[in-house]
Amino acid sequence: MLPITWHAVMAATSVFQRVRTGSKIGAQYDQEGHLIPVETREDEEQILKLREILELLLAAGYFRARIKGLSPFDKVVGGMTWCITTCNFYIDVDLLFQENSTIGQKIALTEKIVSVLPKMKCPHRLEPHQIQGLDFIHIFPVIQWLVKMAIETREEMGDYVRAYSICQFQKTHEFPEDEDFRHRKNKAVKAVLDVTEVYKPQRKYKRQAEAGELLEEESKVHSTLLEYGRRYGFSKQSKKDQANERKALLVQGSQALPPGMMEVSEDEDLQAAEELCIKTLMTNMAAMAAEEGRLTASAVGQIVCLQSEEIKQIALEYAERQSELSAEDHSEWFGPLQQHRRMVASLNKQIMQKTKQLEELQAKHLEVKTGCEEAKSKLMEASEHSEILEKELSALEEMEAQADTGLLDKLKALVAMNENLKHQEQEFRTHCREEMVRLQQNIENLKLESGDNTKEEKERSFQFDKRHSVDKEKLQKIRLMMARKNREIAILQRKIDEVPCRAELTQYQKRFIELYGQVSATHKETKQFFTLYNTLDDKKVYLEKEVNLLNSIYDNFQQAMASSGAKEQFLRQMEQIVDGIKQNRIKMEKKKQENKMRRDQLNDEYLELLDKQRLYFKTVKDFKEECRKNEMLLSKLRAKGAS
Secondary structure (H helix, E strand, O other), rough: OOOOOOHHHHHHHHHHHHOOOOOOOOOOOOOOOOOOEEEOOOOOOOHHHOOOOHHHHHHHHHHHHHHOOOOOOHHHHHHHHHHHHOOOOOOOOOOOOOOOOOHHHHHHHHHHHHOOOOOOOOOOOOOOOHOOOHHHHHHHHHHHHHHHHHHHHHHHHHHHHHHHEEEEEEEEOOOOHHHHHHHHHHHHHHHHHHHHHOOOOOOOOOEEEHOOOOOOOOHHHHHHHHOOOOOOEEEEHHHHHHHHHHHHHHHHHHOOOHHHHHHHHHHHHHHHHHHHHHHHHHHHHHEEOOOOOOOHHHHHHHHOOOOOHHHEEEHHHHHHHHHHHHHHHHHHHHHHHHHHHHHHHHHHHHHHHHHHHHHHHHHHHHHHHHHHHHHHHHHHHHHHHHHHHHHHHHHHHHHHHHHHHHHHHHHHHHHHHHHHHHHHHHHHHHHHHHHHHHHHHHHHHHHOOOOOHHHHHHHHHHHHHHHHHHHHHHHHHHHHHHHHHHHHHHHHHHHHHHHOHHHHHHHHHHHHHHHHHHHHHHHHHHHHHHHHHHHHHHHHHHHHHHHHHHHHHHHHHHHHHOOOOHHHHHHHHHHHHHHHHHHHHHHHHHHHHHHHHHHHHHHHHHHHHHHHHHHHHHHHHHHHHHHHHHHHHHHHHHHHOOO
């Protein structure tokens, strides 16, 4: 009996798996009469899955699957290995120079592939015997996932390689546009720096410390702008506030004036107020020195300690007086030319406002127009859908007219009953929700009422808690005992599973027979090699003897031909050599005939044994069939006896 190896057990397990997945194991005989198990499928689902797998591999780019000389195992395993390698996972497999492997090589190959799949986080589980047994139903989802991962990896690597190639190109090469830009960049940067240096803000005034700190944010902003020589008006909101304040004062005097004149007077008042504020802020400013070391007026005032407060007061009186004079001269601004200019400016302003309104209205018109078109398209779709529904409704009415009226009435009654049941179910659910809310409210009320427990109730609850803890401990002990028993049961089940059943033993026997056939074939091939070697060695020995004989004849021929005595002796030696060769030839032919007779005798014995073996297998098959019939008859007898 051959020793049981791990590879043999795995091979037998793969055969058993084939039997479970729908394979049928047949039997054939080789030239020596050994039994060879042959696998056949009962359905074509595996073939369809194999075709889908090959189509997926071809679509992914594995064109080696088109080779017709390769077996399905080599195509599928090669495709899986190619996908795994494409996904940047290493697998120690060489499929380009290793095909039609033995069982041990196939098992090692499938184990390598299955060990890599969990590292790739494959969501599908696959076993080595499923790959070796060509279970394409379970292999297909794994192939599908691997092809998807391979395509995604190639896309990512394509983007990475493209970006890397662009980066490498830009390191050593450049376009003419880039060179032109580099030349123009230096000039542009220099020009920008020169412009910023020329037009940088220069401080012309400085606010005096004696003027105090400004309170309003707007005044601080205007003061800072004035220090750098920029004069800006106040914000629009302040203008509106000032205009509103002046409107109340000028209502009576402006009733007789036209509207254009009122706007002109308001603008002039605002300008006058702004000028007054600017002058007020400027009184607190001191001019900055144009050069270092130059003495400014503020510095002179501080050195001499002049009466700055008096100067400020005089400046304020001067500003107020100038504002009064400007207010008295307002009447000169109301001339026809100035009025015409103000009216033209106001009309231009109105025209700009109207054009803006027109643009806004046009934009709204376009939006409304697009919405109208969309609504029209939706209306057309709805009308087409309604026409289709009307056609279907008319077809249904025709079918209803042609159908059986009794059956239609029954269906209508059932539909009505269904709708009624749905309505009742909805009402029942609402009632259940209301009842649940009511019961929860009652429970809360009872909890509130039970808050005032007496001492006896507390003692009773304490006893209940104590009993509950004791019962809980008992339950924990029982659970521990049950867990111990479950472990013992699991150990016994594992021991029972270790003993193979009859079907497994049968599969193991078939696999061992297959392995024995492979070993015998290898042994026969080795014996043939030994026989060939011995034959060639004997042939070499005879050829060497023949060469030596010819060399000796050639060497002695000249000496033998020199005299008549030597010639006669040479001829006698040649006759003796020829006689020896003939005797050796007769012996070899006799030996050949004996070996041939022995071969024929062994062949006849082999044919007789082969007939006996076939008769044995036929007898075993008939015996199994009779046993099956016997079991069927016994089951029928038991059924009759039980009845």
